[in-house]
Amino acid sequence: MNIVVPIKLVPDLVEELEIDDDGTDLDRDFLSLRINEFCDHALEEALQLKDAHGATVTVLALDGDETDKVLYTALAKGADRAIKITGIDGAATSRQTANAVANALEGIDYDLVLTGVQAADDRDGQLPVLLASRLGIPHVSVVSEVAIDGDAIHIKKEYAGGVTATLRAKPRVVLGVQAARETPRYAPVSRVRQIMKEAELDEVEAGDVGAGATSSVRRMFTPDKGEGAEMIEGDADAIAAKLAEILNAKRS
């Protein structure tokens, strides 16, 4: 089975996010980018399938800051091939990105595409569904387990309240992965460094990504702090005392 995992780089949410002077986008000059955590899960699930059934795993990402590092890390974890998609900038819409990924897939023999279920910066729709529609193949979102049984792919889709559905698909299909069956593996820095010396990243052109219907951002803003929590200050002991008082009052 040939599995493709498209990887997205997103701002690290631990860092402070600043809005640009126009007030319609993040100030991208100082952003530190990292792999979208759900892509990490998609990659892990692909590698689990490879370990169990001997699949090949191809990762691909749009060219940009940190792309090389993220792709080499994926190779260090066990992916077989890494592709950089060039000629499309990070400001592309989800639809354009889906078209770029679809164009790249034309040159790849694939059975299964595992994407992350969503990304924190996605305003205009989740790529797995856009990509599948563009490729004319089915999709399933919010997937937490994938099992291969001969020619059948068993998929666990999660609903609210812990209810899950099992669906069966045949290749080709796009799955939006919410969680891998195991915590995503870790690649030691030394291994990543070694791979950087040994392995090559392939490059393909994004090609025609079209436009597609879109909306415009009129304003970007941070939530109004005034409406939030009453903050309790002081040293740990004073804070604990105040919290105990609040909790005891509520309990009685």
Added chain:
Amino acid sequence: MSQDIFVVAEHLRGTLADVTFELLGKGRELADATGGALVAVLLGGDAAALAGGLGIADGVVHVDHPSLAEFNPESASAALVEVVAQRSPRLLLVANTSMGMDLAAAVAVRRDVPLVAYATDVALDGDALVATSQLYGGKIYTESVLDGPSSVVSVLAGSFPAAAGKRDGSPTVDAIAAPADIDTGRIEFVALDEPEGGDVDITAQEALVCVGRGIQSEDNIPLAEALAKALGGAVCSSRPIVDSKWLPKTRQVGKSGVKVAPKIYVTLGVSGAPEHIEGMKDAELIIAINTDENAPIFEYAHYGVTEDLFDVVPPLTEKLES
């Protein structure tokens, strides 16, 4: 140009999802503003039975086919694309749920209309619709302008009161024939499974201590357990804790876990992503401990602390015990 507002009426096992009523309440308000009709879209299901709960809508459209008996992303997308192709609503509201995530983008791209996702509000501003989205794990909001003739907005659950959309009645049901591509057989439904029981029922607790990724290691869970015990309650968690197998799935609060509304909810190292907030924002008293002063959880908490949880929790537990 149609001024109608369409809402996908999500149902599982013969019951309409709560979020559907949220969307219908909002849809009513928008339809009154645009002068169009509010129409609920039922894909599969027993229309006669379900329509009775959709009294707030001016009408119901129903697509039926054996492949829609259980949710199948492919069949449901094809059916919804057909509805939108025939009726071209000004706005299609879809919940940003597991089912909705399979539908919203499929319809938007196949009908070539814009989609705004993760919305917490939609309003008519002059001639345009404006959708507010919650992005970056809840840290940033955007307002998107939808000024075309037709668009799709997917809405985060918990954004509007469900009560506003609950009205019994008997709206007329229009059947729309299933499109030819509704069942390609490429995706088959196999089974629906309930969560495993047997663990503490966190929905029945008066006090919950919720651990998030800030707890750092499985070895630190007992710290939260001691606090929960002092409060007479139980420990629950955000999703990554369950994905790491540090706690069973039965303890997960949020979109793909359970919804809770205890008297007391104390969070330890939880950022407050929208998918978590959805499951706990109705708790009576929320106290959040998180070192990041910009963590979205502080928007929902009543009291907040930006100290290290490992410094605050032990003395707090001690004080509650004495």
